[in-house]
Amino acid sequence: MENEKTKLRYKRILHTSLIGILVNIGLVIIKSIFGVMAGSIAMLMDALNNLTDVVSSVVTIAGLKLSEKAPDEDHPMGHGRIEYISAVIVAIIIIYAGATAGFESIKKILKPTVTNYSGYSILILLITIFTKYSLGNFVKHRGKENSSPALIASGQDAINDCMISLAVLVSAILSIFAHIQIDAYIGLLIALCIIKAGFELLFDDMNDILGRRADRELADRLKAYISGFEEVLDVHDLVLHNYGPERLIGSVVIDVDSNMTANEIYKISHHIKDDALDAYNIILSAIGICVVNSESNDMRDEIIRRLEHIDGILQVHGVHIDIEEKSIDLDVIVSFDAQYPDAVVDHARMHLTESYPDYTIDIHSDRDM
Template sequence: MSRQEKIVKTSIIGIVVNLILVAFKAFVGIATNSIAITLDAVNNLTDALSSIITIIGAKLAGKAPDKNHPYGYGRIEYFSSVIIAAIVLWAGITALMESWPKIFTPDVTNYTNVSLLIIAVAVVVKFVLGQYVKRVGEDINSQALVASGSDAFFDSILSLSTLIAAIISIFFNISLEGILGVIISIVIIKASIDMLRETLDSMIGARVDSVLSKKIKDSILEIPGIYGVYDLSLHNYGPEDMQGSIHVEIDDTLTALDIQKLSRHISAKIFKEFSIILTVGIYAHNDVHKDIRDDLYNIASQYPEILEIHGFIVYEDENLITFDIIVDFDADRESVKEKILSEIKTKHPEFNYLMIDDYDVSD
C-alpha cells in the first residue's frame, strides 16, 4: 500500500469512527443538558472534517510534477495541515465562548446509566483510534495524521474527565460542566496553535534535524577519499520529498572524471539510504602551507563562538588564502570574524585572506 493510500485509509477510518461518536455524544449531551458532552460531540465533528481535508490534501499532493511545478505538489500537505489547525482553533474559541458563562450559571444535568456507558465507550474508542492514527502518521511521516492522532488521544483523556465530572455530579450534586468546558476549549486551542506552529516551521524552512544531518555526513565519510563533509543544506518540497546540497573535501589531484564518479557515488548512496536527492560540491584538499592552516585552526579553537572552519585553500599565483567560517548565531558574529582575520594576518602577513561567511543550518 502506497503512502497516499495509507493516509486515505486511515482518514476514512477516522471519519467513520468520529461520525459515530458525534451522533452518540450529541444525543447524550442534549438528553442530559450537558455542555461538556455536547462540546465533545462538536470536537468529534471537527475531527471528521479534518480527516476529509487530510484526504483531499494527500490526493492533491500526490499529483505528478509538471512544467509549472517541477518539484511536484508535496507542499500541499502542509496547507491542509494549516487548514486543519484553523478549524480546530475556531472550534476551541467557540467552545470557550459557550462554556465560560456556564461557570457562573450552571445548567442542571441528568445523567443516566446509558449516558455514562456511552461516555466510557467513547473514552476507549478515542484512545484506540488516537494511538492507531498517530502510529500510522509517524510511520509514513504525515504531520496531519500525527496531529489528528494526538488530538484523538487527548480527547479520550478529556472524555475521561467528563465521565469523572458526571460521577461527581451524581454523588455530590456539584456541577463542573462549565469549568470542564473551559478546560476542554483551552486544550483544543493549545493543540491547534502547536499544530500550526509545527506546520509553519516546515513551510518556512526549519533547521535540519541534527540526527539526520549526522547520519548523512557519517554515511558520506564511509566512502574512501573523503576528508570532510560540510555545508549540508536540505530543502523540503513535501513530507516525502527532500532535496539539498553538500560539500565534500577531496584530493586536489583528482581528475574531472574522478570527481564526477565520486559525486555520482555519493548522490546514489544518500538517495538509497535516505531518499534524499543531493547535489555535491567540492573542496580541494592539499597540504600546501599546512602550517598556516594549523595556525588558523588553533586560533579559532580559542573562540567557542566559532563552530567550524573548512574549505581552506591556498592560491599561490594570487597570493590568496580562502576559507569558510561558521559562527554561532547568538554570537557577535562580525566582531568574532574580525578578530580571527586580524590574528591570522598578524601571524602570516605574506598572504591576503578571504573569509567566506557560512551558516550553521544542520548541526
C-alpha cells in the first residue's frame, strides 16, 4: 500500500500539470488569434509550441496515473519507470512539433508574405513572456520538490519558450518600427530551438531508462549515516537501482569486528534497513557483512595505503585478512578512465605478492557506483 508521502507527491504533480495545461491552453488561444490577425508565422509557431506543452502535460498525467499501478507478479517493484517513458514521449512530441514548425517556416521563407503586427501584438507578447516564465519556474520548482523528471523537463521547456517568444517580440518591433520582415526566419529559429530542446530531453530521459548512476549526494549521505553506527567500521559496495522517481532498492556491505555475534550483526543490519527506508525512502534488500580482525588492523591499513597509491585505483575496501590461513581478500574500485583496468588489478596483485609472499592474494575489481 502506498505511503502518505507517495500519495502527496502524486497529488502535487497532478495539480501542477493541470495548472500548466490551463495556462498553456489560454496562451495557445491568444497567440493563435493574434498570429492569424497579424499574418505571423512566427507567432503561430509559438502558439504551436505552447500546444505541444499541453500535450506534454497530458502525457505526464497519463504516465503518472499508470505508474501508480500496484506491483504485480511481472513487475514486483511497481510501475514507476513509466514516468521515464512518458518523459520520452514528451520529447518525441516536442521534436515532431519542431520539425513541423521548421517546414512551415521554410515555406514562408521561399514564398514571403507581409506581416501586420500592431501595438496590441506587442502587449500580448509581453504578457505571454511573463506568464510563461512564471509558469516555467513554478513547474520546474515543483518537479524538483517531487522528483519528477517529466515536470522538471516541462518547466525547463516553458522557460526556454520565453526566449522563443522574445524572438517573436523582436520580429514584431522590427516590423512595426523599421519595416523589416524577419518573421519567417524567426519562425525557423523557433523550430530549431524546439528540436534542440526535444533531443536534449530525449537523451536525458534515455539515460534514466538505461540506468543512470544513483545521485552521488544521496549515496554519500546514506553511507555517512550508516557509518555513524558505532558497530560499523566501514561502508562500501553501495548499489542503488532506480525503479522510478523516489523508488530505489539496493544493497550495501558493512565492515564489522570479527568478535561480534550473529545476533548483534542481525540487530544492526535490521536497524540500518529500517532507518534507510524511513529517512531516505530506500529499500536495502541486502546488507553484506565483511568481518575485520582487530589483530590485523595495522596490516590492513598498510595494504590500503599501498594500493591506493597505484594509478587507476580509486578505493580499496572489504579487506579480509586470515592470518592462520595466510590469505588476503579485498576489493578495489578501478576508475572508468583507466585504459587497461585488468592491468591495474594485475599491478595491485603483483605489488601485494611482493610485499606479502607467504600470503594467497585474491583481488576483486568493483565498479565505481
